[in-house]
Amino acid sequence: MHIARAPAHGLELTHRSRGQERLPRCGWTALCTGPSRLRPAPSRKAHMTSRLRRGIYLVTDPHMNPVVETVRLALGVDKRDGSGPALCAVQIRDKHASDADVARLAEQLAPLCAQREVPLFINDRVAVAQELGLHVHIGQGDAPFAEVRESLPPECMVGLSAGNAAEIAAAGASPVMPSYLGIGPVYSTATKADAPSGLGVDALAQYARQARELGMPSVAIGGIAPENARAIAPHVDAVCVVSAIMAADDPAAATAALDKARAFMEEEA
Numbered sequence: 001m002h003i004a005r006a007p008a009h010g011l012e013l014t015h016r017s018r019g020q021e022r023l024p025r026c027g028w029t030a031l032c033t034g035p036s037r038l039r040p041a042p043s044r045k046a047h048m049t050s051r052l053r054r055g056i057y058l059v060t061d062p063h064m065n066p067v068v069e070t071v072r073l074a075l076g077v078d079k080r081d082g083s084g085p086a087l088c089a090v091q092i093r094d095k096h097a098s099d100a101d102v103a104r105l106a107e108q109l110a111p112l113c114a115q116r117e118v119p120l121f122i123n124d125r126v127a128v129a130q131e132l133g134l135h136v137h138i139g140q141g142d143a144p145f146a147e148v149r150e151s152l153p154p155e156c157m158v159g160l161s162a163g164n165a166a167e168i169a170a171a172g173a174s175p176v177m178p179s180y181l182g183i184g185p186v187y188s189t190a191t192k193a194d195a196p197s198g199l200g201v202d203a204l205a206q207y208a209r210q211a212r213e214l215g216m217p218s219v220a221i222g223g224i225a226p227e228n229a230r231a232i233a234p235h236v237d238a239v240c241v242v243s244a245i246m247a248a249d250d251p252a253a254a255t256a257a258l259d260k261a262r263a264f265m266e267e268e269a
Contacts, residue, residue, distance in 0.1 A: 051157070052119070052180055055088030056258050057219050057240040059123070060105075062094050064246040068108050073251040075116045085116040086259035088238050091137055093123035103128050110134075119157065126151060135159075137182065140167060149176050159219070163196065168207055172214030181211045182240060185222020186232060189242075198223060205235040226257040233262040 058074055060067045072078075075085050090113055092105055102125050110132070113120040121135040122128050126148050129136040137159040138148055149158050157179035162168045171178050187198040199207070199222075208218040220232045221240035229239050239262055248254035 052217060052219070052238055053088045054237055054262075055239075056086050056245075056255060056262065057089045057091070057221075057238045058087050058245055058255075059091045059093050059221070059240060059242045061242050061246045062097070064243060065248070065251065067092075067105060067246075068112075070246055070248075070251045071109055072112050074245050074255045075112055075118060076252065076255075077112055077115055085118055086255050087116070087118050089119050089121060089135075091121040091123055093242075095124070099125055099128050103132060106132055106134060121157070121159065129156070135179075137161070145171070145178065146174060146176070149174075149178075162207070162211075163199070165207065165210060168210050168214070168216075172211070172216060177214070177216055180217040180219050180237065182219045182221050183207050183211070183236070184220060184240075186220050187223025187228065189223040201231050201235070204232065208235045224258075226254070226261050229258055229261040 058071065060071065064070070071090055075087055075090070076083070090109060092102060092109065094102060094105075097105075102122065106120065106122065106128065110120055119135050121137045122132075123137050124139070124142045126136055126138075126143060128134065130151060133156070135157040136148065136152065138145060139161040140163075142148075145158065145160050152158060159180045159182055160171055160178035161182045161184075162171060163184065168181060168183075171181060183199075183204060185196065185198050186201065186204050189198070204220055208220070211218045217237040218235075219238040219240050220236040224232060224239055224241050225244045233239055239258065241258060244258060245251050245254050
């Protein structure tokens with residue numbers, strides 16, 4: 001499958017239909033660049049110019065709480081105490097929405113993420129990422145990583161899912177490595193219908209160590225909640241959650257609880 005470069009006006013986005021300006025370019029903290037343009041292929045270490053900080057990585061789900069308000073609360077947009085966000089990234093994931101719908105949601109979330117200097121990722125929709133200048137995450141069954149990486153400028157992060165040693169080794173052998181590996185599922189999860197059985201903490205630790213030795217940060221995902229985040233955090237760079245925040249009665253409190261568990265174990269490690 002070949003990844004075509006998206007034309008500068010390839011998507012019918014809401015802000016243009018209203019005659020408004022394009023999304024502001026906020027740097028890699030939220031958006032990484034403008035629409036795709038021809039550039040030299042990035043070097044093997046180019047992914048290090050934009051990388052995740054340690055923290056909680058939130059993946060959205062349209063079937064739980066309202067996405068925009070939940071993300072706003074989890075980001076702590078209204079906090080006035082000067083503290084930084086617990087979230088290290090937000091990823092828009094909706095396998096059944098159209099590209100235009102995903103782009104509309106991205107337009108709403110990008111200013112919130114930019115305000116808190118948190119990178120915004122798109123799951124799988126490379127054309128949307130190209131058009132809006134967003135980071136992207138892909139799975140093993142999506143478009144080939146090398147083609148996705150080549151289609152985006154170096155400052156855009158590209159994350160890749162991996163669930164076994166062979167997939168991690170293949171990612172490490174790539175001429176340009178992923179910005180990070182999403183390793184999982186750690187525990188069995190109902191969030192993703194086709195997810196395999198959970199790896200367990202021991203396998204996660206082994207795979208995260210393998211990724212680290214190859215020079216790739218790791219993000220744990222799958223069935224993670226405040227009560228089990230303590231066992232996971234010491235092994236990875238970030239902890240990824242969906243329902244633990246997206247389905248929470250109080251997303252801000254759920255985010256804080258996850259961050260407290262993660263930070264507690266990092267201090268002990």
